[in-house]
Amino acid sequence: MPPSPLGTRPTDGSSVRIGALVPLTRPGWAEAGRHLLAGLELAAREVNDAGGIDGAPLELLVRDTAADPQKAAEAVDELAGLGVAAMAGEYHSVVARAAAARADALGLPFLCSSAVLDALTEQPTDWVARLAPAQSHGWRVYADFLLGAGHSRIAVAAEPSAYWASGTRILRDHLAPHGGTVIELDARALTPAALCDELAGTRATALLLLVGFPEPAVSIVRAVRRDRRLDGILIGAPAGQPEFAEWAALLGDAGAAVPFLRYLPENLTPLGVRVEKALGEELAEAPSFVAFEGYDTVTVLADLLRTHGTDRARIAASWSRAAVEGTRGRIRFSRTPGIGVWQWAWPPVQVVDRDPAAPDRLRIRHTG
Structure with a gap:
């Protein structure tokens, strides 16, 4: 892996930043994006209510992809330049593939929330992991x-x-x-x-x-x-x-x-039951599985940041060691045949x- 431009932890009281890609306007599926963002933001608020990342607040830098692969790639470039420790989110598969390719090229960890296309990257990479099941499985x-x-x-x-x-x-x-x-x-x-x-x-x-x-x-x-x-x-x-x-x-x-x-179990975990209630109040409707994917994404990244710091290379090297209680079960990543990214195999379907x-x-x- 190339050397990371970030240090291990912020020491100047600044925030720990995560870039978030979400389709919020047409032709993107804006309703899915709204649910995804609600989950991302709820988890970030709860991280900060619990003390942040070793005392530093967790900050989401949100960018609307509007289902445009080029717009997503440009957002990854911008957010990398703003010093995010990792990328999160995205719903549309072709958009997530563009974002993953750019994150891989820049050496920026990317935890994809919802996109399912098997070939999320052209070649195997350690920089990208995914929560949603691969399309071939679902x-x-x-x-x-x-x-x-x-x-x-x-x-x-x-x-x-x-x-x-x-x-x-x-x-x-x-x-x-x-x-x-x-x-x-x-x-x-x-x-x-x-x-x-x-x-x-x-x-x-x-x-x-x-x-x-x-x-x-x-x-x-x-x-x-x-x-x-x-x-x-x-x-x-x-x-x-x-x-x-x-x-x-x-x-x-x-x-x-x-x-x-x-991608939900018949019964949510105790965390999932609590999050379901909070998301329902936030959205004023029943949360979709996409909202849970958003919540779990930030929950996983926050755990890795607390454990391994904000150095990008260290985060990318830690996917295999993740073991996080999410809303839909215990989340672990592994290498799955035919899938070039670190994969939770499998979320409930x-x-x-x-x-x-x-x-x-x-x-x-x-x-x-």
């Missing part, structure tokens, strides 16, 4: 749910993206040995009505939304729900679009029974949906 759990529910002929409405292409490949590879088939529909080229026409001829029993939110996801759901030819077809959204309140607000009853992935009898309530459909 989406295989989702494929197992589909198979268990009797769905083996799956259509995907997909937009062009490395993330969506990776998800399609994972589903196809996992379903094929079980006789499953994945049929791709181009959501960029087809209107929602034309997509329904195509879907009706596929004999698929499930349609997965590998598209942006709110559009075209909302329009596709409405079109499918109205089309009598498609009665009984399962609509799924493995990337988690229905997790947030905006989904229910826009779709109402039509947004129920759309299974998605979330659930497939859930909104209950048709009460769309504001989530029900667990499968665990993995």
Whole structure:
């Protein structure tokens, strides 16, 4: 590793800084960003209420990525120059990949909160670690749910993206040995009505939304729900679009029974129960799993800073020694085959949906 430009601990009474990347404006998924930031900030406040990092306050320097990889890379450069000890956050996979590449090049520790793309970095690196499960793990759990529910002929409405292409490949590879088939529909080229026409001829029993939110996801759901030819077809959204309140607000009853992935256990840890209450008060709604990911990110980094100081190289060398009680279990990092970053393997994974009898309530459909 290159030498760190930072000393081991601040000695002048200054703060210990962590850079935080969050999508807060469109085209970023701003609602996810708001939950992520709430978790990051709650954990930082609690660290400071408990005395900070060896008496120095912990300061979050937040930058809005707006789902723009170039903007994220520039933010990493800026924050590195401002002397942050580490980077945290980000929700969008393609954005996190750009941030991870820049952090790796600069020798800046980066704990990624929410992005799941397997290839978060092109080459193995010691500078980057991740809390969210890799896409190949979570989406295989989702494929197992589909198979268990009797769905083996799956259509995907997909937009062009490395993330969506990776998800399609994972589903196809996992379903094929079980006789499953994945049929791709181009959501960029087809209107929602034309997509329904195509879907009706596929004999698929499930349609997965590998598209942006709110559009075209909302329009596709409405079109499918109205089309009598498609009665009984399962609509799924493995990337988690229905997790947030905006989904229910826009779709109402039509947004129920759309299974998605979330990364929560059936029962939170005692810390998680307390944090859930605090986040609910902060957000004025039930916190999503993304808010817990944000909280756990700062909790892990604060533990490493207390134990190993603010030297960047020492932080990056300590991922393997982390053992931190988080909101969803004990967090440890390891090297996982096919994953180039230090990985928590694995956070809990659930497939859930909104209950048709009460769309504001989530029900667990499968665990993995």
